[in-house]
Structures are given as C-alpha cells and as structure tokens.
Amino acid sequence: MKRYQELACQIEGLIERGVLKPRMRLPSVRQASRSYGISPSTVFQAYYALERRGLIVARPRSGYFVNCQQPALSRAPILAHSAATQPSSLTHRFMQAMQDCGNVTLASPWPNPELFPLGRLARSLNRAARSMDCGEDTVPMPMGEECLRRQIARRYFTAGMVVPIDEIIITSGALEALTLSLQTLTKPGDIVAIECPTFYAALSALERLHLKFVEIPVDSHEGLDLHALADALERYPIRVCWFMTSYQHPTGVTLSDDKKQALVELLAHHKVPLIEDDVYSELHFGSQPTRPAKRFDRDNLVLHCGSFSKSLAPRYRIGWVAAGSFAPRIARAKWTTTLSASAPAQLAIADYLEHGGYDRFLRKLRVDLMGLQAQMLRAIGDYFPRGTSLVRPEGGYFLWVELPPHVDSVHLFEVAAAHGIAIAPGPIFSATGAFRRYIRLNYGHSWTPAIESAMRTLGALARRFDSSSGQRAAFQQTNI
Amino acid sequence: MKRYQELACQIEGLIERGVLKPRMRLPSVRQASRSYGISPSTVFQAYYALERRGLIVARPRSGYFVNCQQPALSRAPILAHSAATQPSSLTHRFMQAMQDCGNVTLASPWPNPELFPLGRLARSLNRAARSMDCGEDTVPMPMGEECLRRQIARRYFTAGMVVPIDEIIITSGALEALTLSLQTLTKPGDIVAIECPTFYAALSALERLHLKFVEIPVDSHEGLDLHALADALERYPIRVCWFMTSYQHPTGVTLSDDKKQALVELLAHHKVPLIEDDVYSELHFGSQPTRPAKRFDRDNLVLHCGSFSKSLAPRYRIGWVAAGSFAPRIARAKWTTTLSASAPAQLAIADYLEHGGYDRFLRKLRVDLMGLQAQMLRAIGDYFPRGTSLVRPEGGYFLWVELPPHVDSVHLFEVAAAHGIAIAPGPIFSATGAFRRYIRLNYGHSWTPAIESAMRTLGALARRFDSSSGQRAAFQQTNI
Numbered sequence: 037m038k039r040y041q042e043l044a045c046q047i048e049g050l051i052e053r054g055v056l057k058p059r060m061r062l063p064s065v066r067q068a069s070r071s072y073g074i075s076p077s078t079v080f081q082a083y084y085a086l087e088r089r090g091l092i093v094a095r096p097r098s099g100y101f102v103n104c105q106q107p108a109l110s111r112a113p114i115l116a117h118s119a120a121t122q123p124s125s126l127t128h129r130f131m132q133a134m135q136d137c138g139n140v141t142l143a144s145p146w147p148n149p150e151l152f153p154l155g156r157l158a159r160s161l162n163r164a165a166r167s168m169d170c171g172e173d174t175v176p177m178p179m180g181e182e183c184l185r186r187q188i189a190r191r192y193f194t195a196g197m198v199v200p201i202d203e204i205i206i207t208s209g210a211l212e213a214l215t216l217s218l219q220t221l222t223k224p225g226d227i228v229a230i231e232c233p234t235f236y237a238a239l240s241a242l243e244r245l246h247l248k249f250v251e252i253p254v255d256s257h258e259g260l261d262l263h264a265l266a267d268a269l270e271r272y273p274i275r276v277c278w279f280m281t282s283y284q285h286p287t288g289v290t291l292s293d294d295k296k297q298a299l300v301e302l303l304a305h306h307k308v309p310l311i312e313d314d315v316y317s318e319l320h321f322g323s324q325p326t327r328p329a330k331r332f333d334r335d336n337l338v339l340h341c342g343s344f345s346k347s348l349a350p351r352y353r354i355g356w357v358a359a360g361s362f363a364p365r366i367a368r369a370k371w372t373t374t375l376s377a378s379a380p381a382q383l384a385i386a387d388y389l390e391h392g393g394y395d396r397f398l399r400k401l402r403v404d405l406m407g408l409q410a411q412m413l414r415a416i417g418d419y420f421p422r423g424t425s426l427v428r429p430e431g432g433y434f435l436w437v438e439l440p441p442h443v444d445s446v447h448l449f450e451v452a453a454a455h456g457i458a459i460a461p462g463p464i465f466s467a468t469g470a471f472r473r474y475i476r477l478n479y480g481h482s483w484t485p486a487i488e489s490a491m492r493t494l495g496a497l498a499r500r501f502d503s504s505s506g507q508r509a510a511f512q513q514t515n516i
Numbered sequence: 517m518k519r520y521q522e523l524a525c526q527i528e529g530l531i532e533r534g535v536l537k538p539r540m541r542l543p544s545v546r547q548a549s550r551s552y553g554i555s556p557s558t559v560f561q562a563y564y565a566l567e568r569r570g571l572i573v574a575r576p577r578s579g580y581f582v583n584c585q586q587p588a589l590s591r592a593p594i595l596a597h598s599a600a601t602q603p604s605s606l607t608h609r610f611m612q613a614m615q616d617c618g619n620v621t622l623a624s625p626w627p628n629p630e631l632f633p634l635g636r637l638a639r640s641l642n643r644a645a646r647s648m649d650c651g652e653d654t655v656p657m658p659m660g661e662e663c664l665r666r667q668i669a670r671r672y673f674t675a676g677m678v679v680p681i682d683e684i685i686i687t688s689g690a691l692e693a694l695t696l697s698l699q700t701l702t703k704p705g706d707i708v709a710i711e712c713p714t715f716y717a718a719l720s721a722l723e724r725l726h727l728k729f730v731e732i733p734v735d736s737h738e739g740l741d742l743h744a745l746a747d748a749l750e751r752y753p754i755r756v757c758w759f760m761t762s763y764q765h766p767t768g769v770t771l772s773d774d775k776k777q778a779l780v781e782l783l784a785h786h787k788v789p790l791i792e793d794d795v796y797s798e799l800h801f802g803s804q805p806t807r808p809a810k811r812f813d814r815d816n817l818v819l820h821c822g823s824f825s826k827s828l829a830p831r832y833r834i835g836w837v838a839a840g841s842f843a844p845r846i847a848r849a850k851w852t853t854t855l856s857a858s859a860p861a862q863l864a865i866a867d868y869l870e871h872g873g874y875d876r877f878l879r880k881l882r883v884d885l886m887g888l889q890a891q892m893l894r895a896i897g898d899y900f901p902r903g904t905s906l907v908r909p910e911g912g913y914f915l916w917v918e919l920p921p922h923v924d925s926v927h928l929f930e931v932a933a934a935h936g937i938a939i940a941p942g943p944i945f946s947a948t949g950a951f952r953r954y955i956r957l958n959y960g961h962s963w964t965p966a967i968e969s970a971m972r973t974l975g976a977l978a979r980r981f982d983s984s985s986g987q988r989a990a991f992q993q994t995n996i
Contacts, residue, residue: 128848131851144655146655146656149655154648154649155649157648158645158646158648158649159645161641161642161644161645161648161860162641162645164641165638165639165641165642165645165864166638168634168637168638168641168831169634169635169638175624175626175629175830175831176689176825176830176831176833207854208688208854208855208857208858209656209854209855209856211852211853211855212853212854212855215852215853219724223704223726224703224704224726237851237852240848240851240852241852241853244699244849244852244853246703246704345656350655350656351648351655351656351856351858351859351860352858352859352860353656353854353855353856353857353858353859354858368608368720369724371611371717371720372691372695372717372720372721372724373691373692373695373721373724374687374688374689374691374692374833374854375688375689375691375692375833376689376831376833377688377833377858378688378831378832378833378834378857378858378860378861379831379832379833379861380641380831380832380860380861380864381858381859381860381861384645384860
C-alpha cells in the first residue's frame with residue numbers, strides 16, 4: 037500500500053483516539069515532509085485524502101485543521117483492534133453452554149455425524165492401516181500425503197479448475213489452513229479485512245495473532261458489500277482478506293459469480309491476497325456447485341481453503357489450502373507449527389475419495405440437508421413470533437434468524453440455556469457486539485422430537501419478549 | 517519482572533545498537549524519572565544495575581555516562597532478535613539436502629520406522645476404525661480424546677507423577693504442543709530463553725512469532741549453564757523458557773535430578789514458566805527413566821511436552837502438553853488453531869497403549885538404539901580424523917560430533933551433499949552461527965552397508981580438511 041495512505045491512516049488513528057482534537061492545526065505540508073522524511077506531494081496526498089473524507093479541513097493561508105464535526109462513519113468499515121475484541125467473553129459463555137446444555141444440536145457448529153458414511157470410511161481407515169504396515173516412506177511430510185493431494189487436485193479439475201498438487205498443502209482441518217495462511221501473510225499490527233458478521237473463530241485468531249481488522253458488512257441477500265470493501269482498501273493498508281464466498285457463516289449468503297469475479301479483480305488491483313474460506317462448498321442445494329473466487333484468480337492471490345470436516349469426517353481433522361504462489365511459505369510455516377497432518381486420516385480419506393463414492397454420498401447428504409432445512413423453516417413458522425425473518429440459504433446447514441424488535445438474542449441465549457437449550461447469539465459473530473436481534477440455528481441434525489420441542493420452547497421464549505406475543509411468525513423480506 | 521529491570525534492559529538495548537554511544541551522558545535520575553514517569557529510586561536501581569555490569573559509569577557531580585570500554589560479554593547470554601535469525605538460509609539448504617540426497621539417514625531427525633511396531637499399531641488402528649463406526653460423540657474436542665489422555669496420565673502416574681487428565685491436551689505432535697505453549701505464553705517482542713545449541717525448529721518458531729530470545733549455553737557434559745540462566749533472568753524480562761532437560765537436542769546431554777530441581781526453583785523464584793521439551797524421554801539407555809523437571813514443579817509453572825513420534829508412530833502426529841494451570845489457556849488456543857488432533861490416530865494410540873505392550877516394545881527399542889549407537893561410535897573411531905570428539909549420550913539417537921580444528925562443518929555439509937550424503941551442520945542449531953566444528957549424526961537406523969560406506973566417505977572428507985590427515989580419531993574428553 038502507498039506511503040500517503042499509511043500517513044493518512046496514522047493521522048486518522050490519532051484523530052480517532054483523540055490525540056489530535058477538533059480545531060487542532062496539523063503540521064504544514066513542508067513541516068510534515070521534513071519531520072516524516074517524505075516528499076511534500078506525499079503529505080499533500082495524505083491531507084487531501086483526509087480532507088475528502090471530512091476528517092480535516094483546509095483554511096486558506098492558515099493550513100490544515102482537524103474538523104470539528106467528525107463525519108459519522110455509519111456503515112463504513114471502522115478500524116478495530118483485535119485486542120479489544122469485546123464479545124469474546126460471550127463467546128466463552130457460548131462454549132460453556134455447549135458443554136452444559138443437554139440439547140446442543142441447535143447451537144452446534146457441526147452437522148449430525150449420523151449423516152456421514154462412517155462405516156464406509158472405517159473400511160478406508162482399515163486399508164490405510166494395512167498400507168502403513170509396510171514401513172516405507174514414513175517420514176512426515178509438511179505438504180501432506182501425495183495420494184490425497186492428487187485426489188483433491190482431481191476434484192478441482194472436475195470443477196473446472198487446474199490446481200497443481202505442489203500448491204496444495206494438507207492441514208489439520210480447514211481451521212489450520214485459514215490460521216496458518218493468516219499468520220504467514222501478516223505480522224502483528226497488520227490490518228485484515230473480515231466479514232461482518234463473521235465466523236467467531238476468525239475473531240479469536242485475529243486476537244491471538246495481534247492483528248487489527250476492518251469489518252466489511254455482509255448483507256443476507258447480496259453478501260459482501262464490495263463498495264465498503266473498496267472504501268476500506270482505499271483507507272487502510274489492508275494486508276489480507278479472510279472471506280467466505282459461498283454459504284457464508286453465519287448468514288448462509290453466497291456471492292454471485294459476477295461478484296466473486298469483481299471481488300478478485302478489486303483485490304488484484306490492490307495486490308491484496310484473499311484467504312477464501314470455502315468449507316461448505318460441497319453442501320450446495322442447487323444442481324450445480326457454486327464456483328469459488330479462486331476460479332477467477334488470474335494473479336495467484338487467492339488461497340483457497342477447503343475441508344472434509346463438514347461433509348465427510350469431522351473428527352479426522354483434514355483440510356487443505358490451495359495456496360498458489362504462497363505455497364512454499366505456507367509449507368515452511370507448517371513445518372515449524374504442526375509439521376504434518378496425521379497420516380492415517382489422510383490415507384483413509386484419499387482411499388475413500390478414490391473408491392468410496394464421495395459424490396454419490398454427497399448427493400444424498402444434500403437432499404438430507406434440504407429436508408432438514410424445510411423442517412426447521414416449518415418449525416420457525418409454527419413457533420416463532422411474528423416479525424421473525426430470515427433468508428433461506430442455498431446450502432450449508434445454518435439459518436441466520438432475525439428476531440422481531442424487542443427480542444434480545446443474548447437474553448434469549450441466556451434463558452434458553454437455563455432451559456437446557458443452547459443457541460448461538462448474534463453478537464459472537466462480530467467484534468462490534470452488533471446483531472443482538474440475530475441467532476444462528478443449526479439444522480444439520482436428524483429431526484427428532486427433542487429438536488421439535490426445543491424449537492417450540494425457543495419460540496415461546498422469544499414470543500415472551502415480543503409485544504405481539506402469541507402471534508406466529510410471518511416471514512417478511514425472505515425468499516422462503 | 518520489575519520496572520527497573522525493564523528500564524535497564526531498554527537502555528542496554530540502546531547501548532548495544534549504538535544509539536547511546538560511549539561517553540554519552542545519560543539523563544539525570546530526576547530527568548529520567550520525569551520523562552519515563554517512574555520513581556527516581558526505580559531509575560537509580562536501573563542505573564545501578566547497569567553500572568554494576570560496567571555498561572555505564574557514574575562521575576561525581578556530573579552524572580552517568582556510557583562506559584567507553586564496554587565489557588566483553590563472553591559466554592554471558594546476549595539478547596537476540598529472532599528477525600535476525602541468521603542461519604535460517606543454511607537451515608533451508610539443509611532441508612533441501614534432505615530432499616535431494618540419496619542417503620539422508622545420517623541427517624534425518626527421525627529414527628528408522630522399521631524399529632517401530634507398525635503391524636501391531638495397524639491392528640489398533642483397525643480397532644479405532646471400528647469404534648468410530650458407531651457415530652457417537654463425534655464432535656472434535658480441543659483437549660483431545662479422553663481415553664488417550666487417561667492413558668498418558670497413567671504413564672505419568674507410573675513414573676511417580678500425578679497429572680490430572682484435565683491438564684493434558686493432545687496436540688498434533690509435540691511440535692504443536694511446544695509452539696502452542698510458546699504462543700499462548702508470549703506476545704510479539706517478548707524475550708524467551710532457549711538453549712545454545714538448540715533444536716532448529718525452536719529458532720524458526722521464535723522467528724514466526726516475532727519473539728526475541730536469549731541463548732543459554734549448553735555444555736555437552738554438564739548441560740544447561742544455570743549460572744548463565746540466572747544472569748539472564750536478572751538482566752532480561754524473560755517471559756518463558758524452552759528447554760530440553762533430557763537427551764537434549766542436539767547435544768544429547770541430560771541434566772541431573774539436582775540440576776533439574778535447581779532449574780525449577782530458579783524459574784519459580786522469577787515466576788517464569790518452563791516449556792519442557794521431553795520428546796526423547798522414553799529412549800533412555802539406563803535401567804531407570806530420567807525424571808522430567810516437571811517432577812520437581814511445585815508452583816505449576818512447567819508445561820511438560822511429550823510425543824509418540826520418536827518412540828512409536830512418527831506419521832500419526834500425536835503429542836501432548838501437561839500444561840498445569842495453563843491448560844485452559846492452551847485449550848482455548850488449540851480451539852482457534854487446529855481445533856483438535858486427528859481422532860483415528862488418538863484412538864489407535866490409546867488402544868495400543870492399553871493392549872499393545874508399549875513398555876515391552878520400548879525395552880527392545882532401547883536395546884536396538886544402544887547397539888546402533890555402538891556401531892556409529894565404532895565407525896567414527898574407524899574413519900574420522902584424530903581430534904574428533906564427542907560425549908556419548910545416555911539415550912536418544914543423535915551424536916553431537918565435534919570435529920578437529922580446521923574442519924568446517926558447513927563446508928563438510930556442502931561437499932558431503934555433493935557426494936549424496938546429508939548431514940546436519942552445527943550452525944543450524946544456533947542463531948549465532950556458532951558450532952562450525954560440530955555436526956549432528958542420527959544413529960537411529962538399521963546399520964546397513966550404505967550407512968557404513970557413508971560414514972567412511974564422511975570420515976575421508978573430514979580428514980581432507982585436517983592437517984593430521986590419514987590418522988584416525990582418538991576420543992579426548994569423551995566418556996565412550
């Protein structure tokens with residue numbers, strides 16, 4: 037990013053933190069150029085950028101001053117310090133509830149393991165066991181087992197993408213792929229662009245890596261706000277983006293191909309890499325799979341992270357990153373963190389992909405999930421208060437439910453937990469503490485009487501908050 | 517650590533980097549107290565500490581000045597910036613050689629997989645596969661599978677240590693246990709104490725986490741220099757230590773119980789946690805296992821990291837940390853990095869520990885390794901030049917070989933690689949680039965004609981450097 041942006045960003049930080057107060061005079065272009073050791077034109081560009089955004093004003097013959105009316109930043113992305121990630125305490129209470137509550141299926145980040153071909157997978161694990169018996173080539177490899185990387189490259193090829201296996205690194209689940217990529221491409225204090233709302237583990241990772249971040253709004257219909265992103269890229273020296281382009285977590289929204297292409301081109305223009313979290317890609321309800329942003333990546337700036345945890349084997353902890361030109365750096369980082377993914381799990385999944393009929397299973401899984409989604413939409417219609425609304429996702433196993441005014445999702449989370457029902461309250465999905473009217477529900481579990489009654493209880497609890505209690509949900513602004 | 521130490525450390529940094537030049541006057545105690553916003557007595561303590569070490573001098577009625585003769589720091593530990601880790605390029609050439617060379621057994625960090633009970637382990641993996649078929653409880657757990665943690669706690673108990681299973685976290689190999697502990701207990705810029713020489717992956721981890729470090733000398737006979745450590749603890753705000761207390765990598769030296777106890781007490785006095793890398797503990801040649809420093813830990817400040825990679829199943833990537841009071845923080849960090857270790861590997865190892873006869877196998881493995889060590893010592897005696905010396909380790913599978921004067925291990929590494937033989941040159945084991953006369957040899961592989969001839973070639977190449985060529989090695993200062 038350019039020096040003038042850096043300076044503008046630094047000055048904005050001083051204004052935000054009240055170091056530079058309204059009406060204060062900024063150093064003259066000449067002074068600043070001397071004291072920062074940069075050209076006057078660079079200082080001028082920075083001042084001009086700040087003036088354009090109403091942060092400072094120029095007074096003829098007297099210089100630049102901090103504006104007394106700072107612009108309301110409204111929906112525009114705001115720089116946050118991960119250290120200040122607020123709702124993490126709520127996140128811990130959420131994790132606690134997951135442990136304490138008898139009924140966690142609604143809150144779980146996982147689909148029901150019973151949906152997965154565990155028996156068939158066990159056969160593949162047996163074969164893996166036999167193949168490991170021979171004692172050959174038993175040094176752990178940072179890149180991962182070649183047979184598995186070959187299978188993954190083959191699936192890319194079928195999806196119309198050519199990904200060399202030397203760019204594929206097997207990881208301990210997609211979470212390692214994402215966090216290892218993030219750590220490799222940043223240093224502490226760097227700024228990362230994430231979605232708002234976003235997967236809470238991303239917020240924790242940013243905090244752990246001492247990164248700052250900008251939250252880019254995600255609309256439940258349209259997905260990521262590219263204008264806000266473009267604005268953020270102008271305003272901040274963003275080092276890398278971490279986005280979910282399909283079945284976004286938690287909103288479930290998917291970017292259109294056009295928007296994915298526009299996203300890739302926008303980032304390429306700024307030379308900013310994209311860490312693409314695409315762990316739900318196999319769970320599409322349409323006949324055609326969605327295409328990842330990586331598909332439109334001409335500049336090798338997209339690190340595409342995938343996983344088998346959501347669609348095959350959660351406990352095997354096998355994911356990967358197709359890291360493009362960053363692959364050697366990621367492999368070196370892998371070499372000094374976890375060295376290599378567990379071989380039995382890698383070999384078993386490679387065997388399953390080759391002989392197990394993954395695609396046949398996935399077709400069944402998608403139908404199962406669609407049925408379960410319909411069940412939950414029906415239950416919300418039956419039990420939840422009027423004014424409840426949502427946008428039906430085209431895949432995955434989460435619903436992002438907007439509750440009526442007056443319903444506080446954190447309060448609902450607390451009282452539901454008291455009733456032994458765990459749900460995910462909206463604020464854990466953003467560092468801003470927003471989304472207090474939203475909850476995330478998981479419909480990826482076989483529909484049992486227990487779930488039905490949990491939904492009934494939850495609806496009743498939600499209605500208590502609501503003036504128009506007793507009345508059932510009527511979905512506005514949804515495409516159910 | 518205390519504020520005066522911090523100030524003294526900061527001032528020393530300025531002197532080391534030439535910001536404060538010899539004869540420069542330091543701010544008066546009163547000035548410094550004002551400008552740093554600390555009490556005059558704190559400033560005085562800092563100045564006094566610097567004066568005691570000869571870094572500054574007090575002149576009556578004129579104040580404190582940077583000493584013109586800076587003391588030679590000699591063996592005393594010196595603060596290093598991981599960013600400046602020099603030999604990493606050599607480390608990469610070493611990794612490259614491992615890939616390119618036909619004969620890598622001498623350089624490998626792994627023992628020969630043929631030594632391991634792969635067949636028996638495969639049976640356990642089969643059982644794990646069957647047990648995973650049921651579909652119960654299939655959500656990944658950050659702490660790891662309880663059955664495995666129970667087995668590990670049992671082994672601690674047999675070794676005379678009571679470790680609650682709630683303090684044991686299963687990791688993707690010990691490397692994750694070590695780096696996760698390091699990351700959880702530090703923030704970028706913190707100072708870590710490591711050994712010199714040390715395991716090269718530790719240097720890479722420090723660099724990746726943007727940590728500074730102090731290298732504490734390790735003597736091949738006596739092990740860690742506790743006086744140097746005590747000195748370093750006085751001089752620097754050390755946040756955490758990362759040490760190998762038994763069969764240290766690469767020297768192979770083991771601290772006596774007394775020294776381990778003294779180490780733990782010294783660190784407890786300074787309230788500094790110890791990350792104890794104990795991955796070779798099962799490979800002891802004596803009848804009795806060595807006791808870890810953790811055994812003497814009354815203040816719950818020791819994070820004991822173990823592994824099954826060196827003594828059972830390298831490719832399974834299963835290690836653990838007994839993290840004491842730090843366990844909840846480590847578990848949370850695990851939750852946002854790799855979430856959980858791979859279940860099939862965990863369940864297989866748990867089954868093997870319960871039914872597989874681990875201890876019987878270990879007794880055989882130790883005998884095998886002792887025999888292989890004897891072979892390699894014999895070969896060094898037969899082929900290496902006079903003046904070659906080493907200290908025979910009481911366990912593990914590495915020899916830390918000191919070559920005669922005039923033999924440069926980096927040069928030897930290069931010419932050996934040209935002959936298709938990979939070895940580990942001394943300088944990759946320290947950020948200082950020292951140990952140019954040392955190489956690390958791995959004797960953990962079945963003794964083959966290929967290894968015999970590689971040793972012969974290596975000895976011949978080493979003799980070329982040496983004036984007294986043609987003459988065979990005679991071990992001085994060794995206890996062979």
